[in-house]
Amino acid sequence: MSASTSSPSVDPTAALDSALRTAIAAxxxxxxxxxxxxxxxxxxxxxxxxxxxxxxxLAKKLGANPRQLATDVLARAQLTGIADKAEIAGPGFVxxxxxxxxLAAALDAFDSxxxxxxxxxxxxxxxxxxxxVNVAKQMHVGHLRATIIGxxxxxxxxxxxRKVWRENHLGDxxxxxxxxxxxxxxxxxxxxxxxxxxxxxxxxxxxxxGRDDAAGMIAAQATxxxxxxxxxxxxxxxxxxxxxxxxxxxxxxxxxxxxxxVAEWQKIIDCTMKEVFETAAVLGVQLTDExxxxxxxxxxxxxxxxxxxxxxxxxxxxxxxxVVRYPDRERPMLIRKRDGxxxxxxxxxxxxxxxxxxxxxxxxxxxVDARQRDxxxxxxxxxxxxxxxxxxxxxxxxxxxxxFGSVLGADKKPLKTRSGENFTLKALLDExxxxxxxxxxxxxxxxxxxxxxxxxxxxxxxxxxVGIAAVKYADLGSDVTRDYVFDLDRMVSFEGDTGPYLQYAxxxxxxxxxxxxxxxxxxxxxxxxxxxxxxxxxLALTLLRYPQIVREVAxxxxxxxxxxxxxxxxxxxxxxxxxxxxxxCEDQALRASRLRLCAISKHVMKDGLGLLGITAPxxx
RNA sequence: GCAUGCGUAGCUCAGCUGGAUAGAGCAUCGGUCUUCGAAACCGAAUGUCGUUGGUUCGAAUCCAACCGCGUGCGCCA
Numbered sequence: 001m002s003a004s005t006s007s008p009s010v011d012p013t014a015a016l017d018s019a020l021r022t023a024i025a026a027x028x029x030x031x032x033x034x035x036x037x038x039x040x041x042x043x044x045x046x047x048x049x050x051x052x053x054x055x056x057x058l059a060k061k062l063g064a065n066p067r068q069l070a071t072d073v074l075a076r077a078q079l080t081g082i083a084d085k086a087e088i089a090g091p092g093f094v095x096x097x098x099x100x101x102x103l104a105a106a107l108d109a110f111d112s113x114x115x116x117x118x119x120x121x122x123x124x125x126x127x128x129x130x131x132x133v134n135v136a137k138q139m140h141v142g143h144l145r146a147t148i149i150g151x152x153x154x155x156x157x158x159x160x161x162r163k164v165w166r167e168n169h170l171g172d173x174x175x176x177x178x179x180x181x182x183x184x185x186x187x188x189x190x191x192x193x194x195x196x197x198x199x200x201x202x203x204x205x206x207x208x209x210g211r212d213d214a215a216g217m218i219a220a221q222a223t224x225x226x227x228x229x230x231x232x233x234x235x236x237x238x239x240x241x242x243x244x245x246x247x248x249x250x251x252x253x254x255x256x257x258x259x260x261x262v263a264e265w266q267k268i269i270d271c272t273m274k275e276v277f278e279t280a281a282v283l284g285v286q287l288t289d290e291x292x293x294x295x296x297x298x299x300x301x302x303x304x305x306x307x308x309x310x311x312x313x314x315x316x317x318x319x320x321x322x323v324v325r326y327p328d329r330e331r332p333m334l335i336r337k338r339d340g341x342x343x344x345x346x347x348x349x350x351x352x353x354x355x356x357x358x359x360x361x362x363x364x365x366x367x368v369d370a371r372q373r374d375x376x377x378x379x380x381x382x383x384x385x386x387x388x389x390x391x392x393x394x395x396x397x398x399x400x401x402x403x404f405g406s407v408l409g410a411d412k413k414p415l416k417t418r419s420g421e422n423f424t425l426k427a428l429l430d431e432x433x434x435x436x437x438x439x440x441x442x443x444x445x446x447x448x449x450x451x452x453x454x455x456x457x458x459x460x461x462x463x464x465x466v467g468i469a470a471v472k473y474a475d476l477g478s479d480v481t482r483d484y485v486f487d488l489d490r491m492v493s494f495e496g497d498t499g500p501y502l503q504y505a506x507x508x509x510x511x512x513x514x515x516x517x518x519x520x521x522x523x524x525x526x527x528x529x530x531x532x533x534x535x536x537x538x539l540a541l542t543l544l545r546y547p548q549i550v551r552e553v554a555x556x557x558x559x560x561x562x563x564x565x566x567x568x569x570x571x572x573x574x575x576x577x578x579x580x581x582x583x584x585c586e587d588q589a590l591r592a593s594r595l596r597l598c599a600i601s602k603h604v605m606k607d608g609l610g611l612l613g614i615t616a617p618x619x620x
Numbered sequence: 621g622c623a624u625g626c627g628u629a630g631c632u633c634a635g636c637u638g639g640a641u642a643g644a645g646c647a648u649c650g651g652u653c654u655u656c657g658a659a660a661c662c663g664a665a666u667g668u669c670g671u672u673g674g675u676u677c678g679a680a681u682c683c684a685a686c687c688g689c690g691u692g693c694g695c696c697a
Contacts, residue, residue, distance in 0.1 A: 036637095044640080053639055056677060066677075090640055091677060134697075171697060295697085321695055330622075330693095337695040344697045373624065374692050403625085406691085443659080450657060466659085478633055482626075483690075490632070494659055496645040497633090504659045512656055552636075564634065567644080574660065583656040620659080 010109045010116045012098055012544065013039055013050065015082050020052055020094075023077035027069070028062060037094075041541065045534065048085070048095035049103075049541055055092035066092030103540050104529040111526070111600050115607055116547035119161030124362035124391060127165040127355040128154045131280075131287060132368060134171035135272045135294070136180045136203040138196060139279055139425040141407045141486060142369065148472055148613065149404055149480050150367035151285040152559040155611045157363075160554055165359050168276075168287060169351060170294030172269055174344075178251035179206040179243070181265060186246070191267040196275045199268060206243070255299070269294075275426070282429055283468060284613040293351075301350035302342040306335050309349075314385055324382045333378040348379045353388040356397045363398045365557060370403035370481060377401075402557050405483035423486065428471065432492045436467025439494055440620065450511060450619050465615045466500050467492060472614055473499030477563040497567055499614055502605065505570035509602035510618040512582055516595050527592035535572075535579040539597060542572040546604050550611070559612065566608045573601050 020037035028035065038053040055073070059066035070088045079086060085097040110116045130150020133139055154164045171177070180199070183206040184191065189198065254261045273292065280287035306322055309315030315322045320338035335346045355364045366376060380399040383389050389397045440463035444451040451459065474491040478484060494500040531540045549565040552558075582598060585591040606616045 038637085038639090040636085040639090042640095043643095047640075051639085056639080060677065093640070174697060176697065318694080323694070332694065334694045339695080341695080343695075347697090370625075371691055377624095405625090408690095439659080448657090482633090485632075487632075490646075493646080496659090498645085498659085500659055501645095504657085508657055508660085515656070556636085560634085561636080564644090571644095577656080578661055581656070585656095619657090 010106055010544070011547070012082065012102055012106050013548070015102070016050060016052070016079075016096060019077050019079055019082060020054070020073065023073045024054060024058070026076050027072045028058065041545070042095065045538075047089065047093070048087075049098045049537070050096045052094040052096065055088075055094065059092065070094050098537075098541075100531050100537070103531050103537065103544075106544055107529050107531070107540050107597075107600065108526070110544055110546075111596070111603075115604060116544070117159065117550055118547075122162055122362070124360050124395065124397075125163040125165055126154075126157045126363040127167055127359055127361040127365065128157070129167045129169050129355075129364070129366040129368065130154070131168045131276070132170070133168070133272065133276050135177055135269050136199045137272075138200045139276065141423050141425055141428060144283075144425055144428070144471070144475055145404045145407070145480070146367050146369070147280065147285055147287065148283060148475060149402065149559060150365075151283075151287070151613050152476060152562070152611060153365055153367065153402070153554075153557055154286070155613065156550060156554045156559075156562075159550060159607075159611055165355070165361065166287060166291040167293050167351075167355065168291045170269075170273075170292060172294035173296040173299060173347075175247060175251055176203070176207070177265070177268070178254060179203075179247040181254070181261070181268065182206070182243070182246045182250040184268075185250070185264075191264055194267060194271045196271055199271055206247070279425060279429065282433075283472065284615060286613075295347045298347050298350040298354065301354070302346045305346060305350045305353070306342070309335060309382070309386060312386055314382070324378070324385075326378070326381055331374070331378070333382060335382075345375065345379060348375075349382060349388075352379060352383050352399065356383075356389055356391065360391065361397060362391060362395055364400070366399075366401045367404065368401060370405050373401065373403050376403075400557065402480060404480040407486045408483050409486060423488075428488070428491075429468070431488065432467035432471045433464045434467070435492050436465070436470070436494075437463030439463060440466060450507075454619070462617050462620050465617055466494060466503060466620060469499030469503055469609075469614045470494060471499075472612060473502070473563060476559040476612055479560055480558065500620075502566050502570050502609060503614070503616060503620055505573050506602060506605045506609065506616045507618060507620045508577065509573065509598050509605065512598050513595065513602065514618070515583060527596055528589065529596055530590060530593045533576075533580055535576040536594075536597065539572045539576045539601065542569050543600055543604055546608070553611075562608060562611060566605065566612075569601065569605060569608070573605075 017037055017039050020039070021032055021035045024030065024035035024037060025032045036054065038057075039050050040053070042048050042051045055066040055070040058064075059069045062069070067088055070092045074086050074088070074094065077086070079096075082099060082102050083096045084099045087095050089095050128150050130153075131143065131147045133143060150166070154166050157164050180203045183202050184199075187202070189202065250261065254265055273289070277288060306315060309324060310322060314324055315335060316325065317323075318332070321334055322336040323332040323334050325332045333345050334343055335349065336342060352364060355361050368376070380389075380401070383399060384396075389399060391397060437460050440451065440459050443449050444454060444459055446452060451462070454462075470492045474493075477497070529540075531537050545565065546569075549561060553562045576597065580594055582591065582594040585594060609616045
């Protein structure tokens with residue numbers, strides 16, 4: 001039984017909205033639903049705490065004078081106890097100063113374990129497709145995004161009370177894995193002592209070996225290069241053809257359930273996943289074996305999926321293959337090859353159906369590279385066309401692709417997996433942790449530092465948390481859709497708008513509370529809050545926005561909003577810290593009030609960092 | 621060619637549902653620690669919001685065209 005009942009006073013915006021909405025409806029005669037006062041936080045303190053921007057648009061619609069309309073509405077509005085002052089400015093902005101008492105009351109109600117977030121009463125779950133590693137391949141910097149964006153989206157939905165399925169849709173089935181397996185068998189590699197490096201090398205070798213240079217052949221003939229070059233290309237094609245033939249044969253045996261091959265295949269998967277789970281643990285991401293449901297899981301569902309499309313008339317034959325066509329575009333989606341084999345899209349159709357209908361999700365989120373936009377558009381449209389987005393009661397599931405941008409090199413070209421010199425995720429994290437630990441140790445060597453005298457293991461734990469926070473915040477902090485240039489120094493920076501900045505603010509909150517504990521152990525548990533100073537008001541207003549921000553992050557699937565919010569919270573707290581003495585405050589009631597502001601700030605910061613999967617050390 | 625995404629300060633990026641003087645961080649310059657943690661704070665400087673037009677009380681934001689960069693386009697995943 002959590003104390004999560006949302007009293008209206010938790011949210012001053014809602015109170016303002018309701019009061020003004022009623023007044024607007026009364027003055028204009030419009031229905032309440034169309035009387036939106038357009039309340040938003042003021043950008044500038046001189047314009048009050050909130051502004052209502054309804055007057056200009058509404059006056060135009062009604063042919064009235066906006067300032068007069070605003071005046072009439074304010075005359076009607078019951079703002080007693082909510083706002084101290086509401087004045088009209090410029091063309092008709094309404095600037096509202098919240099009553100300090102209302103702000104204090106709201107904060108008092110907000111100060112609960114739920115922090116104003118009311119649990120959802122949803123019937124259905126949310127599925128988040130994240131990570132998406134390929135078996136036998138090293139995780140690279142791009143996987144960082146698919147993993148931590150997905151993890152944050154999952155955590156935010158969980159925080160809002162939703163059941164979440166984290167689905168790691170591994171690439172564990174198909175020709176590439178068969179090629180790797182075939183190459184390992186040809187080389188006689190002992191699979192019991194396999195490392196991911198071995199595996200990755202075999203994968204790449206298999207890719208190279210199997211690459212068909214038919215395009216080169218055509219080009220060679222077209223440009224009339226000498227017969228020697230053509231013979232060379234022919235030899236390469238024959239080699240590639242043999243390797244591909246071997247891979248295909250291996251795939252057929254694997255898919256038919258050859259027990260020897262299946263056992264070997266499992267070893268490759270175990271080897272890959274061991275490192276994936278280790279990396280997830282280092283990143284503080286909730287991803288374990290129970291979240292792995294790779295392509296192989298859907299193998300029995302591919303045939304029936306294609307049949308369902310064929311039967312419904314949505315899947316039609318084209319040159320021996322089966323495709324789905326769309327009314328609004330030329331590009332079809334291929335779901336079965338001429339040779340009867342299935343494709344990536346087929347697996348996604350089966351997986352999507354499973355997620356909606358078996359996992360009972362009314363929201364299926366795919367955190368996948370932006371380059372797959374068209375692919376997901378095709379898959380989702382096909383799913384809707386055949387009706388697999390419908391739950392038993394007819395609810396239509398939302399199918400959403402969160403298309404994150406590429407991680408680019410300094411040359412602004414994507415860091416590619418096969419480009420040889422790519423930065424593996426493990427290398428990045430090792431470096432970040434190493435720098436974090438060095439930083440923390442260096443600071444702890446100052447005898448006056450709060451961390452002085454801590455054990456080496458504790459310092460290492462803090463340093464690791466700092467390094468990982470820097471990396472995660474750097475990635476989550478900007479719009480996920482955009483490409484970003486990978487810059488190690490910036491990514492593991494500990495100053496400015498960074499993860500450690502937030503952790504530092506949290507550590508200061510913890511510090512001040514820790515010190516107060518000794519002195520005021522018998523202070524009342526919930527002292528009266530007063531918000532008189534501008535810095536206190538600013539902090540209080542920021543704190544109260546938290547539930548709305550969490551809802552927005554879920555709605556827009558955009559973790560960067562939470563990062564921006566927490567940065568703003570840290571900044572507001574720093575301003576408060578600078579201007580309002582807490583422990584040194586003479587007035588005991590005010591001191592208690594300010595300590596409570598510190599405690600609420602710490603609670604929100606820790607909760608918010610938790611949603612980003614960033615730890616909040618008490619000291620650093 | 622078709623589709624799709626992006627052009628904001630020297631650099632990296634915010635800018636929400638159109639709202640008042642476009643904001644942060646880094647870098648540069650200057651100031652704050654015997655006083656609640658200086659991973660911090662305060663100040664200075666920095667802009668043709670790609671271009672042109674349109675919509676309107678109001679546009680970085682919406683629409684159109686153009687320029688530039690990127691990405692994707694049937695038998696790979």
